[in-house]
Amino acid sequence: MIRISIDAMGGDHGPSTTLPGLARVAERRPDARFLIYGREDEVRPVLAKLPKLEAVSEFHHCEISVRMDDKPSQALRQGRWKSSMWKAIEAVKNGDADVCISAGNTGALMAMSKFCLRTMASIERPAIAAIWPTVRGESVVLDVGATIGADAHQLIDFAILGSAMARALFDIERPSVGLLNVGVEEVKGQEEVKEAGRILREVGLKSIDYHGFVEGDDLGKGTVDVVVTEGFAGNIALKTAEGTAKQIAQYLREAMSRSFLSKMGYVLAKGAFDFLREKMDVRKINGGVFLGLNGIVVKSHGGTDDEGFAAAVELGYDMAKGKLRERIEAELQQFHGRLRPRAKDDDVTVAAGK
Amino acid sequence: MIRISIDAMGGDHGPSTTLPGLARVAERRPDARFLIYGREDEVRPVLAKLPKLEAVSEFHHCEISVRMDDKPSQALRQGRWKSSMWKAIEAVKNGDADVCISAGNTGALMAMSKFCLRTMASIERPAIAAIWPTVRGESVVLDVGATIGADAHQLIDFAILGSAMARALFDIERPSVGLLNVGVEEVKGQEEVKEAGRILREVGLKSIDYHGFVEGDDLGKGTVDVVVTEGFAGNIALKTAEGTAKQIAQYLREAMSRSFLSKMGYVLAKGAFDFLREKMDVRKINGGVFLGLNGIVVKSHGGTDDEGFAAAVELGYDMAKGKLRERIEAELQQFHGRLRPRAKDDDVTVAAGK
DSSP states (O other): OEEEEEETTOSSSTHHHHHHHHHHHHHHOTTEEEEEEEOHHHHHHHHHTOHHHHHTEEEEEOSOOOOTTOOHHHHHHHHTTTSHHHHHHHHHHTTSOSEEEEOSOHHHHHHHHHHHHOBOTTOSSOEEEEEEEETTEEEEEEOSSSSSOOOHHHHHHHHHHHHHHHHHHHOOSSOEEEEEOSOSSTTOSOHHHHHHHHHHHHHOOTTOEEEEEEOHHHHHHTOSSEEEOOHHHHHHHHHHHHHHHHHHHHHHHHHHTSSHHHHHHHHHTHHHHHHHHHHTOGGGGOOEEEESBSSEEEEOOTTOOHHHHHHHHHHHHHHHHTTHHHHHHHHHHHHTTTSOOOOOOOOOOOGGGO | OEEEEEETTOSSSTHHHHHHHHHHHHHHOTTEEEEEEEOHHHHHHHHHTOHHHHHTEEEEEOSOOOOTTOOHHHHHHHHTTTSHHHHHHHHHHTTSOSEEEEOSOHHHHHHHHHHHHOBOTTOSSOEEEEEEEETTEEEEEEOSSSSSOOOHHHHHHHHHHHHHHHHHHHOOSSOEEEEEOSOSSTTOSOHHHHHHHHHHHHHOOTTOEEEEEEOHHHHHHTOSSEEEOOHHHHHHHHHHHHHHHHHHHHHHHHHHTSSHHHHHHHHHTHHHHHHHHHHHOGGGGOOEEEESBSSEEEEOOTTOOHHHHHHHHHHHHHHHHTTHHHHHHHHHHHHTTTSOOOOOOOOOOOGGGO
């Protein structure tokens, strides 16, 4: 049984999207159980129409919900201890849930997660990891926007966190890890990235196959299982890729509606276009995973539909099933002290949402 | 008449690609004249087969050529004063050419360009600008890899350089300019970016329509005419977009060869696919423009074919015709002292190729 806590109020559409999403998961993952947090008057009516979901769920009323445009500090001040977002996170802290999912605003969710769960003892800063579709399958890319900038040791933390996630999700013994840079030669790039590369090469971690530097075009190629970068470049890479995919989809639509013949061709090749749409479906890869905290939190895209929300919930399910948190703890213990003693940073400021 | 100096030896294929590329330009731009630099034994035989090009060209033998894997320092040491790359750049310095094109290695070309042409009096560091295809047309994006990192004032320099380029190429009176960031709110992002935004808003430059922050997905949307960022994030964004386009092209190929019907559909819609291919043709947007030096240098992709090289040459032609350099000088003079006094930095180290 996997226990999943849900902030039902998060996202642009709230319970009208999150609950139908959960219903899909309930159907596809019979051993999932849900702890649902939200406003009674909004959740109950929707839940009542989804009896199969209701049967595997426990609902908890929360008066307060964090708004999509709340600043992290504001959300913390107003929503701490009592909002649906806080309660869902707290369920993980208290051991009532294995993983928490919210489509609420990223900055608030990260600030509350940090405040409630705290960063792991040997980690300085958490990261947000994304699943990146590649021509070879999928990769883990982090940090895609938890914090701006990272020193060499934080990049190495990200490498350890990301490779534990790759192991939990992709069932790879020793994931290959690359550092995102502007060239593959050792002499190029940011000083922090070069230093992290030097350390990773020298230390020779048993559970990481350190590949070296990778460039932006290696993301789509799937050159490595895990791509490590700081949050500014990572966020820009992620959004640039999403934007490019949308741009090409628009070109394709324009191209296919240009003439009678191309429209005919589109009809004949509809199966192929469905396949392509499936490949490019961003809903399927919805979900940013907060790593480095004492508990796993998954951020769903706020604007997604129920299928997209279901994908984020299933990502959380898979990671709980793959014992991601236990893996990370074991890894870190193994490496602890090997690289350096660390200072703990428990402040709740989150660059992504300052 | 536009006079163009060419390093014929640059690129993966040297004169066998660069000269046929020039021949295309000679056909399409009758008022272009070429100063060709390279090894006699390699250039002469190819040139002899292209009489129309030969008629509008002046060839100069250079014993030395910079290799694609030469380090910038090595290239400078061995190729300064005498290599085909140096001579082509020097032609711009001496006023013999209006613009210089090379497909040689970026680090070496930037190091030599800086050393030979020097940065403009009121500019601290040069940038490489790329033409970015968008759903609305084209944008200028800079810096895509000249240097790592940039402070607020350097970002503002880039905004001025980039908007002058947009004016020269797109014929826009007052280009809109955005700063690439991880969110559009004023409180988000790198300190340097926030400060640059504050200054741009306060100073209110007459020739720039400052839009505010933009995110990675705004690149493909064409939200602004000019996107400003530092070289690390810019290079990663550029290569991520290229990689994503290739990835989707591969998905499309796979999709279209899946079944008999989809193959039939492909045949019927061939015109549409040709249109799409045209839209996605990276050769058509080949050429990184070095801005901020006392002269315009265009870097062509090293691995491109003759049509791609021709596109880079024509980009240089268009900018010379659009009086880019004069525009930049006029702009800078206008702004000079308005923002701050500047320190001049003439060292030749180039982060992109250190």
